[in-house]
Structure formats: C-alpha cells, structure tokens
Amino acid sequence: MTGETLTIDRSALEQLAALLLERAGLKVTPDGYAGLRLAMQARMPALGLDDASEYVRRLRQLAGEHELRALLPLVTVGKTEFFRDSRQFAAFENEIFPELLKHARREARAVRAWSAGCATGEEPYSIAMVGLDRGALPNEVDCWATDLNPVAVENAAKGRFAIRRLLGVSEPRLARYFTLSDGQYEVTPQLRDMVRFEGHNLAAPIWPQVKPQSMDLIFCRNVIIYFDQPTILAVMDRFYDSLRPGGWLFLGYSESLFRLPTRFEMIEVGGVFIYRRPVRRHAMLLPTPPKPDAPVEPQKPADRPTPKMLPLVVGLQLPKSVASMPSPLAPRPSPSPGSGTPVERLAQIVEDIEKGDFPRALRLSHKLSEDAPEDLAARLTLGNVHALMGNIDEAREAYQGALQREPLSVEARLYLGIAAMQAGENDAAKQEFTRALFLEPTLALGHYLLAQVHERRNDPESARRSYRNAINQRKGPPHALIGHFPDLPTSNEAIAQAAQYRLAALSER
Numbered sequence: 261m262t263g264e265t266l267t268i269d270r271s272a273l274e275q276l277a278a279l280l281l282e283r284a285g286l287k288v289t290p291d292g293y294a295g296l297r298l299a300m301q302a303r304m305p306a307l308g309l310d311d312a313s314e315y316v317r318r319l320r321q322l323a324g325e326h327e328l329r330a331l332l333p334l335v336t337v338g339k340t341e342f343f344r345d346s347r348q349f350a351a352f353e354n355e356i357f358p359e360l361l362k363h364a365r366r367e368a369r370a371v372r373a374w375s376a377g378c379a380t381g382e383e384p385y386s387i388a389m390v391g392l393d394r395g396a397l398p399n400e401v402d403c404w405a406t407d408l409n410p411v412a413v414e415n416a417a418k419g420r421f422a423i424r425r426l427l428g429v430s431e432p433r434l435a436r437y438f439t440l441s442d443g444q445y446e447v448t449p450q451l452r453d454m455v456r457f458e459g460h461n462l463a464a465p466i467w468p469q470v471k472p473q474s475m476d477l478i479f480c481r482n483v484i485i486y487f488d489q490p491t492i493l494a495v496m497d498r499f500y501d502s503l504r505p506g507g508w509l510f511l512g513y514s515e516s517l518f519r520l521p522t523r524f525e526m527i528e529v530g531g532v533f534i535y536r537r538p539v540r541r542h543a544m545l546l547p548t549p550p551k552p553d554a555p556v557e558p559q560k561p562a563d564r565p566t567p568k569m570l571p572l573v574v575g576l577q578l579p580k581s582v583a584s585m586p587s588p589l590a591p592r593p594s595p596s597p598g599s600g601t602p603v604e605r606l607a608q609i610v611e612d613i614e615k616g617d618f619p620r621a622l623r624l625s626h627k628l629s630e631d632a633p634e635d636l637a638a639r640l641t642l643g644n645v646h647a648l649m650g651n652i653d654e655a656r657e658a659y660q661g662a663l664q665r666e667p668l669s670v671e672a673r674l675y676l677g678i679a680a681m682q683a684g685e686n687d688a689a690k691q692e693f694t695r696a697l698f699l700e701p702t703l704a705l706g707h708y709l710l711a712q713v714h715e716r717r718n719d720p721e722s723a724r725r726s727y728r729n730a731i732n733q734r735k736g737p738p739h740a741l742i743g744h745f746p747d748l749p750t751s752n753e754a755i756a757q758a759a760q761y762r763l764a765a766l767s768e769r
C-alpha cells in the first residue's frame with residue numbers, strides 16, 4: 261500500500277495533534293490536519309504500518325522518540341514566512357549583501373545563496389527580493405533552495421501564495437515582485453528564475469550537488485532544531501566546507517545562540533548574531549563587522565539583593581568559571597536606557613538584574629519587548645525578570661508570547677517549568693521540562709531540574725534516572741540559554757557534580 265492510498269480518520273489526526281502538543285508543545289489546529297495527514301502518509305509506509313492509530317501508539321512508546329523526530333519536520337513545514345526574523349533580514353540587506361555583491365562583481369560572478377530547508381519558498385524568494393532591491397541584476401544572484409519535503413519543494417517552485425501569507429511583504433515589494441491572480445499572489449517570472457528549487461536531505465552523509473567553497477551565503481533557519489547533536493555537527497561541518505572563506509551562515513533565532521563546537525565564528529551584525537566561515541586570504545575584500553566583545557564574567561556584588569525565587573538548584577555550587585559562554589548578553593559598557601541595539605539593551609538589562617535593580621530591569625525589558633516584538637531573548641528576559649520578582653502569571657504570559665513566536669523554543673519551555681516549580685505546580689513543571697528535553701535531549705540543566713521535580717513528587721526512582729541523565733551530559737555540548745536568568749548554571753560539569761551529589765543523597769535514604 262502506498263502512502264497516498266492510506267485512510268487516516270479524524271480520530272487518529274486528533275490523537276496525533278494531542279501527542280504533538282504534549283511532547284513538543286506544537287499546537288496543530290483542525291486547519292492543519294491536512295498537513296498531519298500528509299505527514300502520516302509519508303511516514304507510515306516507512307514503518308510498514310497501514311493503521312493510523314497504531315502509528316500514533318508507536319509514537320507514544322519510548323522507542324517512538326526516533327520516529328517523532330522524523331515526523332516533526334514534515335508537520336512543521338508550514339512554519340515559515342516572508343522576511344522571517346526581520347532583524348536578520350535587515351542585517352543581510354543593509355550590511356552583508358551589498359559587500360558580497362561588490363565582491364562578486366569584482367570576480368565577475370553571481371552571489372551564490374543557499375536556502376537549506378526552504379519549506380514553501382518564502383525564504384529564498386525573500387533573499388532574491390533583497391538582491392534586486394539592493395541593485396543586483398537578476399543574473400547576479402543565484403539562489404539554490406532545497407528541502408527534504410518534496411511537496412513543499414513542488415509548491416515553492418510554483419511561487420503562488422495565499423494572500424494571508426504575504427503579510428510580511430511591504431506594499432512596494434508586493435507591487436514590484438508579485439501579481440495577483442485567482443485570489444493568490446504569484447511571484448514574477450524574474451523573481452522565480454532567480455531561485456532553483458530541488459529536493460535535498462541535509463542529514464545525508466554526502467552532498468554531491470554542493471561544490472566546496474562555492475556558497476557566499478547559507479540560510480538554514482529553523483531546521484537544525486529537529487536534528488540530534490551528531491547530525492547538527494555533521495551538517496555544520498559540511499556547511500563550513502560549502503562556504504567560501506568569509507561566507508555567512510544564518511541560523512534560526514533560537515538556534516543561532518547555541519554554542520556548538522564548530523569552526524564558525526559568531527559575528528554581531530546590526531544587533532544580531534550570524535555565523536561566518538573565518539576570512540583568511542580574502543580579508544580585505546569582505547565585510548568586517550565588529551567582533552563581539554570577549555566574554556566577560558558577570559560581576560556579582562556581595563550585597564546584591566536576593567531575587568524572589570525559590571532555591572531551585574538545590575545544592576548546586578557554581579564554580580567561579582561557570583560563565584564561560586561567549587554570551588552576547590554579557591555586560592558591556594552601558595548604553596543609555598532605551599537606546600542602542602537590542603543586544604546592547606539586553607546587556608544593560610542583564611547588568612540591572614545582576615545589580616538587583618529589578619524594577620529598572622523590568623521597565624527596560626518591557627520597553628525592549630515593545631520595540632523589538634520579534635526578539636525572543638527580550639521576551640524571555642522579560643519573563644525572567646517577572647519570575648525573579650515573583651510575578652509568576654506575568655512571567656508565564658511573557659514565555660507564552662515567546663512560544664507564539666518560536667513554538668520550539670527550548671528556553672521558553674525550561675523557564676515555564678521553573679515558573680511552575682515556583683508556583684508549586686509540580687505536574688506542570690514536569691511536563692514543561694519533558695518538552696524542553698524532547699526538543700533538546702542533551703540539555704543537562706533540563707535533566708537536573710526534571711530530577712528535582714521528581715523528588716518533589718516523591719518519585720525517587722525517576723529522580724535518580726534524571727540525575728543520571730544529567731551526569732551523562734558531562735561531556736556533552738554546552739548550551740547557552742537565550743534570556744538571562746541569574747544563577748542558572750550552563751556548565752555541564754557543574755550540573756553533573758550537583759547531580760552526583762543529589763544522587764548520592766537519594767541513595768542514602
């Protein structure tokens with residue numbers, strides 16, 4: 261039986277929607293059931309199944325985790341938009357693209373861009389529009405757009421979009437690059453010709469279609485979030501090899517701040533962070549935006565007022581060297597309140613939190629969230645300031661706002677779990693930490709906090725298991741968390757030590 265001939269009834273779709281909500285926090289409304297059906301039709305034959313309810317049952321089992329990871333990219337395919345993350349696009353348009361175009365013209369070639377995981381095409385068409393807006397001729401931008409999902413690629417290549425999908429496109433661009441026909445917007449032939457769509461699996465071990473050092477730009481946003489750590493590292497390695505020296509890699513907002521042990525450097529451009537293959541011989545010809553400051557260990561004055569939070573991290577002594585992340589949120593020279601880039605403003609808020617000036621931190625984070633509504637770090641930090649002040653409902657509201665923007669934000673789930681712990685709601689906390697760990701299984705802090713919830717729920721067996729999981733991450737990748745929360749350790753070593761201590765204490769009981 262082929263996928264398309266499988267019958268999938270509504271109750272199986274409802275069960276799957278419930279499971280996605282529970283495990284990954286993804287909300288799929290009945291409008292999205294057609295997408296779920298397609299995804300199940302694609303995956304069930306791979307498991308040799310023709311019963312949709314049995315498929316959902318398999319997903320629910322412990323071993324279903326692997327299958328859920330295969331299914332997720334298929335069910336989230338709709339989550340894209342034109343000019344998604346406008347701050348990244350502003351940096352691309354104003355700073356990066358003009359330099360790349362100049363450089364490519366000197367070498368009499370086109371700027372080569374790759375939208376990897378392009379979904380239904382909004383991202384590569386946005387790249388092409390930026391190119392034309394910045395004065396490139398159509399043949400001066402060569403955009404390759406790929407996706408694992410053949411249905412998405414097919415639709416993307418058609419270049420037809422429902423009117424509601426064009427909300428992020430300005431009137432002048434709409435007039436210049438789209439025509440309205442049969443109630444849909446269609447990209448102009450000129451724009452369509454600038455983008456080549458193709459099926460491509462990023463997780464494949466070899467990419468024969470990609471020549472080494474051939475790309476100026478790779479956009480791979482909101483894709484690697486579904487990959488496990490070894491796959492991410494392998495993909496990053498191949499991206500690195502595909503880029504010219506000085507070439508740029510745009511990752512999704514919540515992905516871009518994860519500190520991965522790769523050869524890329526992280527550069528601040530126009531207030532956002534973008535990865536770049538380091539420039540070597542061509543240094544003079546490529547843009548050289550300022551490097552982020554060297555990591556600064558936050559200073560904690562001895563008389564800092566104690567935040568109103570529960571002692572969540574029981575027995576966890578932070579070694580002095582914990583703040584080892586090159587965190588873009590690390591304090592820098594203070595800009596005046598309300599001025600500066602969002603990164604500078606966040607640094608100011610962090611400084612205020614560290615000084616214990618929560619009312620000011622709250623004012624500034626409110627203002628920043630208003631001014632930069634797309635900024636995930638701003639929303640999460642706003643929630644964290646509320647949490648520190650004991651305003652749990654407001655904190656939750658801010659985290660939910662972050663989730664509306666980034667449904668797969670690991671941090672939002674983690675902080676929601678902490679807020680639930682603060683409110684004494686252990687079941688809710690357990691659920692949020694479980695979701696965070698589903699999204700990022702190597703998050704040592706998530707395992708540690710989940711273990712603490714198990715302890716509070718008088719479930720020592722599960723607590724032991726979770727502490728062991730935290731310990732197992734000792735050599736795992738460190739994770740920089742978006743959104744500042746004081747005293748949360750990110751060093752796996754510190755968390756493993758604390759987990760070992762708790763484990764020993766549990767065994768003695």
Ligand SMILES: C[S@@+](CC[C@H](N)C(=O)[O-])C[C@H]1O[C@@H](n2cnc3c(N)ncnc32)[C@H](O)[C@@H]1O
Binds near residue numbers: 337340383406462482
């Ligand atoms: C959430 S969309 C992101 C679309 C766009 N990049 C953006 O940020 O708006 C994720 C896309 O990644 C694709 N994807 C997931 N796994 C992939 C893989 N192994 N290879 C290529 N594409 C993949 C999915 O099919 C989906 O279209």
